[in-house]
Amino acid sequence: MIGDLVKANRSCxxxxxxxxxxxxxxxxxxxxxxxxxxxxxxxxxxxxxACEPRMNSEIFSCLGWAAYLKEWPGPExxxxxxxxxxxxxxxxxxxxxxxxxxxxxxxxxLGAREKGLAGCMxxxxxxxxxxxxxxxxxxxxxxxxxxxxxxxxxIKIEDVGPDGSIRYWRDSExxxxxxxxxxxxxxxxxxxx
Amino acid sequence: MIGDLVKANRSCxxxxxxxxxxxxxxxxxxxxxxxxxxxxxxxxxxxxxACEPRMNSEIFSCLGWAAYLKEWPGPExxxxxxxxxxxxxxxxxxxxxxxxxxxxxxxxxLGAREKGLAGCMxxxxxxxxxxxxxxxxxxxxxxxxxxxxxxxxxIKIEDVGPDGSIRYWRDSExxxxxxxxxxxxxxxxxxxx
Numbered sequence: 307m308i309g310d311l312v313k314a315n316r317s318c319x320x321x322x323x324x325x326x327x328x329x330x331x332x333x334x335x336x337x338x339x340x341x342x343x344x345x346x347x348x349x350x351x352x353x354x355x356a357c358e359p360r361m362n363s364e365i366f367s368c369l370g371w372a373a374y375l376k377e378w379p380g381p382e383x384x385x386x387x388x389x390x391x392x393x394x395x396x397x398x399x400x401x402x403x404x405x406x407x408x409x410x411x412x413x414x415x416l417g418a419r420e421k422g423l424a425g426c427m428x429x430x431x432x433x434x435x436x437x438x439x440x441x442x443x444x445x446x447x448x449x450x451x452x453x454x455x456x457x458x459x460x461i462k463i464e465d466v467g468p469d470g471s472i473r474y475w476r477d478s479e480x481x482x483x484x485x486x487x488x489x490x491x492x493x494x495x496x497x498x499x
Numbered sequence: 500m501i502g503d504l505v506k507a508n509r510s511c512x513x514x515x516x517x518x519x520x521x522x523x524x525x526x527x528x529x530x531x532x533x534x535x536x537x538x539x540x541x542x543x544x545x546x547x548x549a550c551e552p553r554m555n556s557e558i559f560s561c562l563g564w565a566a567y568l569k570e571w572p573g574p575e576x577x578x579x580x581x582x583x584x585x586x587x588x589x590x591x592x593x594x595x596x597x598x599x600x601x602x603x604x605x606x607x608x609l610g611a612r613e614k615g616l617a618g619c620m621x622x623x624x625x626x627x628x629x630x631x632x633x634x635x636x637x638x639x640x641x642x643x644x645x646x647x648x649x650x651x652x653x654i655k656i657e658d659v660g661p662d663g664s665i666r667y668w669r670d671s672e673x674x675x676x677x678x679x680x681x682x683x684x685x686x687x688x689x690x691x692x
Contacts, residue, residue: 356690408601497549
């Protein structure tokens with residue numbers, strides 16, 4: 307059931323780094339993105355895959371983690387992603403990428419979740435550095451980095467409280483809490499017979 | 500299996516218009532979007548739902564359909580969507596919406612597909628007209644319109660041919676063909692142990 311999968315598919319930032327994610331798995335995930343919708347079917351997205359410790363470490367050094375957790379600089383060694391999918395846009399195909407990378411990212415992470423993995427779409431990227439590390443040509447725009455691995459954190463969805471804050475937070479036992487706006491707050495009008 | 504659902508989830512533009520899609524169903528679909536990832540968890544997306552013939556007809560008049568099918572102005576009466584989900588961004592929450600509406604749209608259309616429905620994310624919108632019709636306040640930016648209904652077309656995924664064209668096309672029997680780039684063309688580099 308897609309509802310269960312969507313609910314289970316929480317943005318995850320701590321992983322069992324020693325649990326490998328192989329290239330075959332990453333390709334299966336990209337295939338889900340490949341078969342998803344693309345604006346005007348242009349399909350301008352391309353992918354760089356990494357599941358090798360040294361390169362993972364280089365990619366990790368380009369990423370910003372969990373802006374609301376001010377005292378947490380990101381996952382420690384041993385809890386970092388075992389793989390990355392870097393989504394880049396080919397500007398020789400299209401200058402604009404619309405929401406293609408959102409659609410692709412959602413397909414990929416739902417697929418990862420089904421495989422017992424988890425991940426996170428990361429937009430806070432040192433793009434200049436990542437371009438050097440991965441030798442990304444000027445023909446490509448860096449859009450998103452998806453971290454992937456076996457999850458090592460408990461995440462709870464909650465309703466936004468009376469203070470209205472949407473900031474996720476961690477309790478003393480390390481459980482990650484994510485406040486979501488209730489349905490009645492996000493549906494602003496209905497037109498029915 | 501998410502793979503089967505992603506594959507079955509084709510952008511659909513002809514529907515059994517007499518097959519109703521009720522408000523409860525639309526709310527269930529929006530709930531999938533609600534529980535999906537949002538940049539910095541800001542959740543700036545809001546939704547307007549319509550499943551009423553007169554309002555549907557008004558919304559329909561604001562939409563551009565299938566740019567590559569030059570001789571097809573869009574679905575005829577009787578084959579139009581039975582419902583719409585209009586995704587708007589609340590600029591009092593965030594000025595930027597990133598790819599949140601792509602993530603939301605993918606969750607919604609996967610959910611629709613599971614329910615035996617289908618849909619299409621439409622970005623070609625007469626926004627000024629739609630704003631008037633739906634009385635959308637300046638606080639909201641119009642992002643996407645999702646058409647939803649019971650599908651009435653056959654759609655085939657194919658590999659992009661030797662000419663490299665990604666334009667979808669319809670054959671003489673009305674089957675809609677969608678060329679997709681093969682996996683080896685979209686993965687530009689891999690880094691493995």
